[in-house]
Amino acid sequence: xxxxxxxxxxxxxxxxxxxxxxxxxxxxxxxxxxxxxxxxxxxxxxxxxxxxxxxxxxxxxxxxxxxxxxxxxxxxxxxxxxxxxxxxxxxxxxxxxxxxxxxxxxxxxxxxxxxxxxxxxxxxxxxxxxxxxxxxxxxxxxxxxxxxxxxxxxxxxxxxxxxxxxxxxxxxxxxxxxxxxxxxxxxxxxxxxxxxxxxxxxxxxxxxxxxxxxxxxxxxxxxxxxxxxxxxxxxxxxxxxxxxxxxxxxxxxxxxxxxxxxxxxxxxxxxxxxxxxxxxxxxxxxxxxxxxxxxxxxxxxxxxxxxxxxxxxxxxxxxxxxxx
Numbered sequence: 001x002x003x004x005x006x007x008x009x010x011x012x013x014x015x016x017x018x019x020x021x022x023x024x025x026x027x028x029x030x031x032x033x034x035x036x037x038x039x040x041x042x043x044x045x046x047x048x049x050x051x052x053x054x055x056x057x058x059x060x061x062x063x064x065x066x067x068x069x070x071x072x073x074x075x076x077x078x079x080x081x082x083x084x085x086x087x088x089x090x091x092x093x094x095x096x097x098x099x100x101x102x103x104x105x106x107x108x109x110x111x112x113x114x115x116x117x118x119x120x121x122x123x124x125x126x127x128x129x130x131x132x133x134x135x136x137x138x139x140x141x142x143x144x145x146x147x148x149x150x151x152x153x154x155x156x157x158x159x160x161x162x163x164x165x166x167x168x169x170x171x172x173x174x175x176x177x178x179x180x181x182x183x184x185x186x187x188x189x190x191x192x193x194x195x196x197x198x199x200x201x202x203x204x205x206x207x208x209x210x211x212x213x214x215x216x217x218x219x220x221x222x223x224x225x226x227x228x229x230x231x232x233x234x235x236x237x238x239x240x241x242x243x244x245x246x247x248x249x250x251x252x253x254x255x256x257x258x259x260x261x262x263x264x265x266x267x268x269x270x271x272x273x274x275x276x277x278x279x280x281x282x283x284x285x286x287x288x289x290x291x292x293x294x295x296x297x298x299x300x301x302x303x304x305x306x307x308x309x310x311x312x313x314x315x316x317x318x319x320x321x322x323x324x
Contacts, residue, residue: 002185002309002316006172006194009138010097010118011067013037014309015185015195017174018202018301019122019141020071020099021287022046023272024210027056029301031063032207036305039195040202041071041099050082050089057093069097069120072108083108091115099141109135120174124152126165129173139172140165141197146178148199148226148289150237159191166192180291182311186319189312200289206300211279214286215298223293229266229285233259240288242281 004015016038018030025043033040042060047053053070060068070090074083087108090098098112101122112119113136121132122141129140142165144158145151156164162175175188176197188196203210204218217240227245230237232252239245248262264270271284299307 002189002312004172004189004194006139006174009172010039012039014305015189016305016308017041017120017141017176017195017197019176019197019199020044020073020101021199021203022073022268023276024203024208025071026209027060027063028209029202029205029207030068031060032205032301033202033305034060034064034066034068036302037066038301038305039067039069039097041069044070044072044086044090045081050085053086054089054093057089057095067097069099070095071099071101074100074102074105074108076103087111091117100137105132105137106135109137122176123165124150125154125156126161126168129165129169133169133171137171139174139194140169141174141176142193143197144175144177146238146290147176148238148287148291150235151177153231153234153236158188162188162191162193177289178291178294180294180308182308182313183315184291184294185308185312186315189316198291199287200291201295201304202301203288204295204298205304206298210276213279213281214276217281218288218292218295219297221288221292223290225292226288226290230259232257238287238289240286240292242286244282244285248285 006015014037018033018040020041020043030040030042044053097118099120109119118138120139121137123129124143144161145155158177166173172194174195174197175193179196180201185196204215225241226238227241229248244265248265251261271286274280274284275286
């Protein structure tokens with residue numbers, strides 16, 4: 001077993017996190033992650049209302065008595081999100097750890113800390129991580145350029161970003177982006193992280209609530225099978241490469257292009273329905289990181305976590321042996 005400041009602070013067996021993933025972070029997956037001894041996060045805004053989130057938290061508790069948390073992502077939306085009501089649902093449900101992401105978390109951190117909730121904030125730059133530390137968060141998840149989702153606009157890979165964050169921060173750092181193996185966990189620890197966050201790897205799990213075609217596609221894809229979208233609009237995202245992502249890039253590069261030109265293709269609802277639920281792999285946008293190239297099978301969450309930890313321990317032992 002690998003013990004770190006992260007495992008001690010959050011009371012979990014292993015320094016592995018399954019961060020919030022829209023449309024994926026539901027009770028089926030997160031309870032399985034928790035039962036495997038890692039820390040998983042239900043995704044608050046996957047639920048249509050705060051009341052639905054309360055029910056989803058209860059549903060997760062029916063499946064596990066191990067620690068788990070809730071992700072609250074703050075992003076610009078066409079329809080206003082009742083964040084205060086979602087926060088209240090989280091606190092009133094007795095959740096003890098929250099992952100914040102997206103915009104400035106100041107308001108949310110203050111409320112959660114006042115309620116005795118530990119907060120992990122996801123950041124894509126060291127300066128953002130330092131600001132979050134100043135707000136009082138308990139840990140920072142630092143997303144390298146390899147990650148699925150939004151890696152920011154500075155294109156700093158994990159090999160540089162993780163140690164750059166670890167040397168400046170006084171709180172535990174969670175390495176995110178490009179990690180799907182035990183050697184990746186060992187490397188992250190060597191770079192100064194206290195844990196790793198994996199998204200794409202947990203999508204390719206038996207318990208992930210997505211179509212089997214999605215899981216099989218992740219296994220079939222290599223490290224080149226992602227694409228950057230929305231860069232022209234200052235909101236870069238890394239997604240799986242398919243017909244839709246390629247069309248989005250083509251339209252975005254036309255002179256005078258605006259987001260409205262790709263809005264229908266980029267619709268999150270379309271991706272969740274046509275890809276994640278129905279398995280039509282070229283009919284919507286779906287998130288995946290470069291770690292696809294490291295994933296060779298679909299496995300249960302318990303198999304994923306135990307295998308990664310065992311391989312990390314072997315790697316650490318092998319490196320120690322090299323010292324003679």
